[in-house]
Amino acid sequence: MIKTQSEGWGTRVGLVLAMAGNAVGLGNFLRFPVQAIQNGGGAFIIPYIICFLLMGLPLLMIEWTIGRYGGEKGNHSAPFMMDRMGKKRIWKYIGVFGIFSNIGIAAYYCFIESWTLAYIFHSAIGSFTGMTQNEVVAMFSSYVSLDEATLIPFEALIFFLICLTINVYILSRGLSGGIEKVAKIAVPLLILFGIFLAIKAVTLTAGSEGANFDGILGLNFLWTPTFDTISNPKVWLNAAGQVFFTLSVGMGSIQCYASYVKKKDDIALNSMSAGWMNEFVEVVIGAAIIIPLAVGYFGIDGVKQLAELGGLSIGFKTLPFLFNQWGTFLSTISGIFWFGLLFFAGITSSLAMGMPVMSFLKDEFSWSRKKSAWTFGAIVLALGLPTVFFYNFGVFDEYDYWTGTFSLFLFAMLETILFAWVFKAENGWKEFNHGADFKIPRVYKFIIKYITPVLLIIVFVASTIKPVNNDWEGAFNNLINGKGWSLDNSSVIKQALNSGLREQLENTTDPALRNELEKKILYTDGAKILLLITFFGIAYLVRVASNKRKKERRNET
């Protein structure tokens, strides 16, 4: 037997809150509302809920089951969990994604998380007081450019290091002593902060606190349904994408947390509770903050323009300016609450990314918890520094695309095929319901077997061959009319070839812009190589671990 520090959950509520905290991330507050207004307003909730029921919930059931089934024999990381279910060697290597995604995402996610920490600090010391909108935007640009104009030299780097150290320290305290304790404080607090800000946003009235419109107008804008959008495949793909990202599925972190649950204990009720808690934070609280606030000051047309830049832009470049209009005390409190909420949402997710890596090192190489945690920190630091130093050269976005989008879709699709068609949905359903405190309708066995895998295959293929401007109707019409299929620059194939940047380079003669684009191509290619090295490095370690297991005759564990 190998000797490892025993790991486990302290309480059932702690496990549910940690799982919910893993799912609740910055996207609940910044991505969902923007997706909603860009995809049919209130009508977006229809494809969103359908995708949640047919893809989100089944994926939660699958991942909780894979985790508990793997953990039963002491496997707490995806490669050997999948190996136990699939028997063929290939599954073990597909499981590499369950470690790789966590490292890759943590590398850039900790950077965003560190922005929230820095902005809590700036809100507390009143850095935004008296700033114009343009000054707030300039401050953000200076910050991510490691510009000397920031209050502290190399501020972004310093906050990144602080943030990473906090993560590693908590991870080194283990599941019940670290992650669970943080979740028990962070999740209720972020809900409280969110409710405070949502009430403030929807009660905003035109003419008071510098607002030009009522906050309720923002809610009206967000929830007004445009039903004809429902027939557009783009809206369905965006809804599926949102459900996917919000639940943190396809990463290996849910499986890892669930692997510390014993077979006789429930996973059915726990998974439903954690999944729906995430929906509550997203649909009820997340939808009621940034859009009502931004509409209150910029009006609907202004928000439409802001939305084009994405939720991160509204969250960091706009909200500090808006809070500024509320007077010194309230703006300080609101800034701390808003960035505090984002920090709590972020840290509960980034901690979940550390655990699968640590569990792999502990299980396979008998490393101590501390050593595993600090090793995870060192890897994230090495991979994360390029995102800090070369943020403006597209390294951050490259990481996000390959680890935070592509790998997640691919891994979720493959694990669902493994679960439904190789391990067999009937066996999986039996496993899932063992010790259940809640009876999930049997129709989900059918959904898991046929609908979820097919849906995931469609979503994956669609992201691979995404047509220009995500215009599916136009693309199908072109195909029928024999005009072929033009890929969008964000499709997997074009992204791999850096087509977007190369096109821009071909179309410009400005030497300065050409120089900048050439640099961007160089850095994004470098980021791809770095990620490939990481992936194959993990695959090599999995092979070493597998051989070690054979030698120690641990193959049946």
Next chain:
Amino acid sequence: MNTGALILMLSSIAIVTFITSYFFYKVLTTKKKSEPDSYSEND
């Protein structure tokens, strides 16, 4: 707010809040299983 937006918003909020509360209430009130279970704090 217009009627369509109001109906969609209130029904979505009501459904999501009800289901979330129901599941979390069940987690809090379901009887603990006999030892050894997965949770160390009730040992």
